[in-house]
Amino acid sequence: MNSKMSVQPFYSETGQLTGVWIPAEKWLKHQDDLENILLKQEKKSALPAEPLAEWKNFLMYWDFNYPVEKKVECKSCGSETSDWTEDNPKKFHLRNASLGGLVAFMCLGCQSRVTKKHFKDHILYECSDLTCEIK
Ligand SMILES: [Zn+2]
Structure with missing residues (x-):
């Protein structure tokens, strides 16, 4: 060299x-x-570190009636991704992931709080005060 x-x-x-x-x-x-x-x-x-251990735990105990999906979308600014873990640069920052099925992100585009609530048969997306449901 x-x-x-x-x-x-x-x-x-x-x-x-x-x-x-x-x-x-x-x-x-x-x-x-x-x-x-x-x-x-x-x-x-720096944002607080993403709680990736929580996320891994969440995936480990996945018992919903649909395959794992990593889609996140922000209804406030329209930002979306099919896999938030693969974005480069990142579009969404993981805030928390609970075994109860609630996964929360911060949209790095507009700072909105985006949550995904996992129910047995569907996922409920919420973005700040807007609510939308995607089957
Ligand atoms: Zn946004």
Whole structure:
């Protein structure tokens, strides 16, 4: 590897900047500083960590009469996803998942609270004060 190589941007197929490559030599030299900066910025804008253990538990005890589905939609701003765990960048932030069937998200588009209530045979979506039902 050419150690004189400077920091290299990476672009996706659609031309969006997806990351930056830093030569190991530079990284090691400035690792502490860089990590401080990166972590500090993360902290500033950070939402509470997603309770993924709750979500996994919820999936483990899934006993509804329909297959697991990870669809989430926000009726306030129209944002939707067929699998909230796969979005990049994320559209919905998991707030909680209870074994009772209530899974709550925050819509990252408009900050609305989006909940999915899982009943035996159907799912009830609620978005702040709007309610819609999807069989
Ligand atoms: Zn929204």
